Amino acid sequence: MIDHFSKCIYCGQSDQTAPLYQFIYKDKEYWICAQHFPILIHNPGLLADKLPGLELLEPSEGHS
Numbered sequence: 001m002i003d004h005f006s007k008c009i010y011c012g013q014s015d016q017t018a019p020l021y022q023f024i025y026k027d028k029e030y031w032i033c034a035q036h037f038p039i040l041i042h043n044p045g046l047l048a049d050k051l052p053g054l055e056l057l058e059p060s061e062g063h064s
Contacts, residue, residue, distance in 0.1 A: 006020055006022070006031045007020075007031060008020060008031055008032050008033035008036060009030050009031065009032055009047065009050045009051070010032060010033070010036040010039060010047065010050070011033060011035070011036060013033045013035075015031075018033040018034055018035060019033065019034040020032065020033055020034075021033075021034070021037055023040070025051055025054075026051075026053070030051070041060065042059060042060045043059045043060070044057045044059075045057060045059065
């Protein structure tokens with residue numbers, strides 16, 4: 001069941017305005033929209049202010 005308060009951790013869009021992907025990090029559930037999903041994959045350090053510890057991950061090769 002989708003939480004109606006689910007919003008993208010990057011931009012705040014809800015599932016009413018954009019597709020959202022759910023993921024778990026450090027035993028907590030988060031959502032990220034389709035537009036910002038590539039950040040999670042290719043440059044997760046950009047989310048470090050919202051997900052502490054991601055700054056330790058290196059960007060994907062060719063993405064900085």
